[in-house]
Amino acid sequence: MRGASCNLSIRTRSSTHSAPPGVGAIVALTFRSAVDNPDRFPRSRDVGAWAGLTPRRWQSGMTDITGRITKAGDPHVRVMLFEAAASILGRARVMSPLKAWGLRIAQRTSMKKAIVAVSRKLAMILLAMWKSGTAYWATGRPPASAQDLASSMMTTSMRLRAPPKPRARHH
Template sequence: MAHYVGIDASLETVNVCIVDDDGTICLERKIEAEPEAIIELLKNFGKPIVRLGLEAGPTASWLYSGLRGAGLPAICMECRHVKAGLGAMRNKTDRNDARGIAELVRLGWFRKVFVKSDEAQRTRMLLVSRSHLLGKSQDIENCIRGSLKVFGLRIGSITKNGFEDRVLELVAGDQSLIAIVKPLLRARRAIIEAFERLDRLCIQLARRDPICRRLMTVPGVGVIVALTYVTGIDAPERFKRSRDVGAHFGLTPKRYSSGQIDYDGRISRCGDEMVRTALYQAAHVLMHHGRWSSLRSWAMRIAKRRSVKSAKVALARKLAVVMHRMWSDGTDFRWTDAQTPDALAATA
């Protein structure tokens, strides 16, 4: 008889539930959240395991890699499906969640989640850390700006390098303000230095990666956008069609059709928010800067019919599709002959 395993993982412990083909509970156990402990428990169980499911989460990729490495049929399950499946349960406990996951695995009512490679996870950590440092330095700048306004001291528009000198110039002669501001400026300086180190690591990583160099031939796509996109996709072959990538990152409209109601809503915003934001930023740069291209011409026509914001969202979706096709085919971005508005009008 086949058996199915459901695992509800937390930071320190996991609840394991094993059921058979009929849904009868064969084993329930709470053990340490380590792949070795789970492997030992299932080995001692001694009966064939058809599927082993765990919900996508912070430690899911680590547990998944360890279990798959041991030859177990582990599956990482999408959170929305698991939440919907467990929503009918009256009492929410870790033990009941493990039972519910085991039932979902037995019935096959789940959607698999692609688990990214270790290299992609490390690159994503680099990008997230860089983004956090940039945000913290901006938070300190905003704090100083807002605090000094109370005393009528306005910093105004200033470059990043000139910010510290401008602040010290404004508070000169006021010892109490100097004592407050200097620690903030030191912290800001240290954060910026750390940010610049991570930024250089990103540049070096993109230079060594042929995929990133190819994607950076697309107008509007720089080092950060290329790295973010590559870590978001990780394995291009998991998409059968390039146009599926836009929906994967939540850049396609939601559809609601029930009874007499049928309409398309706003974009779904599901999937990787970091990639979606990077694609939108690339679309903004493409529309307002650099050479004229077929993509920019296409987006401008949408902007005339609808709005600039809608055009940027559509262009971000288009970029996701084009970049995936370039990655799959091994080709660089191809510029059209209509590279200027005048040339485009002449060919129309």
């Protein structure tokens, strides 16, 4: 039992470096344990409906009403994805394409609707990453070499640090 927990912590520590922003070990493990078999979803967008992150629809004749989310599926997964999306839109300092997309939705509608949309997209990204076995790259393409990876990590860490604010002198 001790060896299994040690092995799990090593796997989660290494996998969080290639995860999307806002997704840590707890979110990744909750998603992975709830989905269990990624091949049961023929398309990545099907996982959004499974998690209950798609809007309800009422249709009859010419009437088409879009309502609140369905809340189908595992509530723990939905909460974890919602929290990860909220941290991407609210607390993440680095602007990623996912954050920019969510902020554009927030400008059009509301922040809560944007968080739900980003959490649905995050579920799709996590499933696609799991099925293909690839890491998350915000630029859309992986770095060509290890040197490119190191330089991108260096510029990211440099962007995280804010310049010092000048102090006002009172005489």
